[in-house]
Amino acid sequence: MTDSPYQYFDVRVVRAERLTPAMIRVTFGGPDLPRMASGGRDQRIKIFLPHPGQDAPVMPDTGTGTGDTLDWYAAWCALDPAVRGIMRTYTTRALRRDPHELTVDFAVHGAAPSPADGPATSWARTARPGARVGVLAPVDEENGAYDFRPPRDTDWLLLAADESALPAVAGILEILPPGLPTRVWVEVHDLADRQPLSSRTDTEIHWLTTEGATTGAIRGADLPQGTPYAWIAGESATVRAVRRHLVGDRGFARERVSFSGYWRRNTTTDELIDRGEAA
Incomplete structure (x- = not known):
């Protein structure tokens, strides 16, 4: 295996706030966040949420968080969908230092809960300090998980x-x-x-x-x-x-x-x- 530019992070909610009727901002903290990186722009990360009744998402053995990402993803796919962490893709809104915090904005499509809410929307509506989630994020600023790359000659x-x-x-x-x-x-x-x-x-x-x-x-x-x-x-x-x-x-x-x-x-x-x- 070769080292991956991505790592799995176990993080906890530090605070949550509603920005608008359709957007909730959640800030996460964790001991390994000093290793997390971001290319800024439209940096994508994977967030893994627990199922109702779980304290933390069930994940495959990630070891140190390095290794072949495709093998890791295959191991996640092999877990029972009814049990494994619920994976969703989000954008890093901010990655701060001192203190080390990751901020993610969740679009929830309305202030009130709805039968159409998916698992991420339902989770964000009730996010409280201390809640655990998993994050797969880069450890190198230059990585393949962002798309905004304007050429130098852009007017x-x-x-x-x-x-x-x-x-x-x-x-x-x-x-x-x-x-x-x-x-x-x-x-x-x-x-x-x-x-x-x-x-x-x-x-x-x-x-x-x-x-x-x-x-x-x-x-x-x-x-x-x-x-x-x-x-x-x-x-x-x-x-x-x-x-x-x-x-x-x-x-x-x-x-x-x-x-x-x-x-x-x-x-x-x-x-x-x-x-x-x-x-």
């Missing part, structure tokens, strides 16, 4: 997302250099779900409240001149539609459009995992 940026990718948008905007023209479209369920987004760039942010409206909004937009780079994330069908418009209608070079489906309408994450599409 301006286009970001398109929904609430599931809003934490990534916030992280991206925070690291951009001053003055870079940036156009942003974000779909939220309600205008009450808007968040302050900090940026040093020449940024225009458009908040949309109709699901799937992003393509039409961008289609009617007057975009900057010059060489673009686009980053698109959120519901898979909307992501594909925006990409088709940018490449087919706007003439964006394919290699200058980064796109990622964070979720798929009418399909659960567990169904994607069963099909091998969410690893």
